[in-house]
Each structure stands twice: as structure tokens, then as C-alpha cells.
Amino acid sequence: MQKDGLEAIIMEICNPIIYHFLRSLKNNSQTITIFELQALFLRHFKKMPSQYYLFLSLALFCIGVMGVLMRRNAIIILMCIELMLNAVNLLLVTFSKMYNDPNAQLFVFFIMVVAAAEVSIGLAIIVMMYRKVHSIDVHILNRLKN
Amino acid sequence: MNIYQITFWILSLFTLAFAIGVIMSRNPINSVLFLILTFFCISGHYVLMNAQFLAIVNIIVYAGAIMVLFLFVIMLMNLNSDTEPQKNFLVQFAGVVSGGALLLIMVAAIKSSLTGLEGKNIDLINSTDIGLIKNLGTVLFTTYVFPFEIASVLFLSAMVGAVVLGKKDSALKTAE
Numbered sequence A: 001m002q003k004d005g006l007e008a009i010i011m012e013i014c015n016p017i018i019y020h021f022l023r024s025l026k027n028n029s030q031t032i033t034i035f036e037l038q039a040l041f042l043r044h045f046k047k048m049p050s051q052y053y054l055f056l057s058l059a060l061f062c063i064g065v066m067g068v069l070m071r072r073n074a075i076i077i078l079m080c081i082e083l084m085l086n087a088v089n090l091l092l093v094t095f096s097k098m099y100n101d102p103n104a105q106l107f108v109f110f111i112m113v114v115a116a117a118e119v120s121i122g123l124a125i126i127v128m129m130y131r132k133v134h135s136i137d138v139h140i141l142n143r144l145k146n
Numbered sequence B: 001m002n003i004y005q006i007t008f009w010i011l012s013l014f015t016l017a018f019a020i021g022v023i024m025s026r027n028p029i030n031s032v033l034f035l036i037l038t039f040f041c042i043s044g045h046y047v048l049m050n051a052q053f054l055a056i057v058n059i060i061v062y063a064g065a066i067m068v069l070f071l072f073v074i075m076l077m078n079l080n081s082d083t084e085p086q087k088n089f090l091v092q093f094a095g096v097v098s099g100g101a102l103l104l105i106m107v108a109a110i111k112s113s114l115t116g117l118e119g120k121n122i123d124l125i126n127s128t129d130i131g132l133i134k135n136l137g138t139v140l141f142t143t144y145v146f147p148f149e150i151a152s153v154l155f156l157s158a159m160v161g162a163v164v165l166g167k168k169d170s171a172l173k174t175a176e
Helices: A005-013 A016-029 A034-045 A050-070 A074-099 A103-133 B003-024 B028-048 B052-077 B089-112 B133-142 B145-166 B169-175
Strands: A047-049 B121-123
Touching (some): A050 A074, A074 B052, A103 B133, B028 B052, B133 B145
């Protein structure tokens, strides 16, 4: 299928449904004006493709993973775990909106509960270790004894 | 491009920029402040998707409580960028490469298996009311009432554990 520039762009950023609609429109009228394009875009962008939210939360999650791998400060590592949990929360809310289902939003509540408990315990452990060894470098904290 | 689309793109841009700021800033306090901004942007996404109650809870619990805890601990330890331990360049580079590879693989996997999701769009204009307090409360106190009680026990144990862990050794010795 031969695709020229404008069509390729539309194919790239829109989903295939709108692309086939454009093809059928083009077969009828042979040419497509900029106004028709604008109308097409408006009709399409009333709704949001769910892939965008998927990719956004994936990117957030991977930034969190990078932070855990890159940093040596134990507090920053905890914060990056929080970032990953929030990426998952965003994904759950997206699916909740997509399927009109409140159960996913309840799961977000429970993730928040577990995150709050985890952070309080983790920070208590970090404070205790800091009193002992005067450092929060994970390379120094990796010994369990002394 | 309607106003919802523009809001989505701007919020996504800020979310990712602040998240990168979290892992890039040398000073831990700057990191915490960037993380608070990230949480505000994620709350904006929740509002955009009609999860208003979750947005408020996100701000109160994460930006209000957890981040204050982080800031308090960092200020208690008197950390700054001078004492910040740094990994060497090779390890940092390996971290960025493996994180990027994870992103690449996940994006490729989702793009290749999107057959069920292609027709699914998120309707940002027509609002639903599943994110309101009434509906969520009904579900929480009927279907999920047992996990809710378990969560309260979890909080209690976390509180006791944090108090026990945070006690100084000398206080424990004298208690014994």
C-alpha cells in the first residue's frame, strides 16, 4: 500500500480505525482537504487512545528502575520505589477509566496503604542503620552484621 | 487537539521531566521536592480521568504525609550533596542502559500485542462517576471490607515496628 507523507503521519499518530476511515473517504472524493483533515482530527481526539497512558506509566516505571540501579543513597532508592508504585497506580486508574470499573481504583487505595507502611518501616530501618554506621550508602549497608 | 489532549501532553511532559529530576539531582532534598511535583502531576492525571477522590488522596497521603516523612528524615541526618555517595560512571551508565532496555522491550511487547486494546479509547470528555466517594465507598465497604480491616492491622503493626526500630539502643538496654 503506497502511503504519502500526510497519510503516513496520520497512520503513525492515530489508530488504524481512523486511518481506514480516511482511506474510504479518499476513495470517495479523490482529494482530501485540510478542513476534512481537521474534522478528522477533532473527531479522533475527542477520545484518548489508551496506549498513551500505558506508555506514560511504562516510562515512569523505567525511570524508577533506573534510579534504583543508579543511585547509592538508600533514601533515594526508597523514593524511586515510590515512583514505580505510582506508575502502577496510574496504569490501574487508566484501566479503571477504560472499563468503567471501580475495583481497580480500590486496588490503588490498597497500594497506597502498603506503600505508606513500607515507607515508615524502611525509614525507621535507615535511621537505625545511620545511627550505627553513620552512612546511608547502600554499599556500606550491605553487611548484615556490624 | 482539544483542551483535554493539550492538558494530557503538558502533564505527561512535566511528569517525566520531574521524575528524571528525582533521579538526577545531587541533593536529596531537591530529589524529594521533585518527587512531590511528580505526585502533583500524577494527581492531575487522575483528575483528568475522573478519579477525583484518588487525586485528593494521592496529594494528602503521598505529597502530604510520606514526603514530609522523607524530608524530615533527610533533614534529621543532615545530608547534603557533599556527603552524597556517587557510583562510578560505568555503573551509572549500565543502570541507564538496562532501564532503557526494559522500557524498549516493554513498549515493543505492548505494541505487538495491542490487538485487544486498539479499539479501546479513553473517553476524557464524557465524565463517569465511578471515581466519586459514594461509589468507591460502597465498593470498599461491601466487597473489600475484609482487606480493609487487614489494612488497618497492617498499619498498626507498621506503627509498632517503626517505634521499636526507632528506639535507641540504650533505651532498650535499660528497659531490659
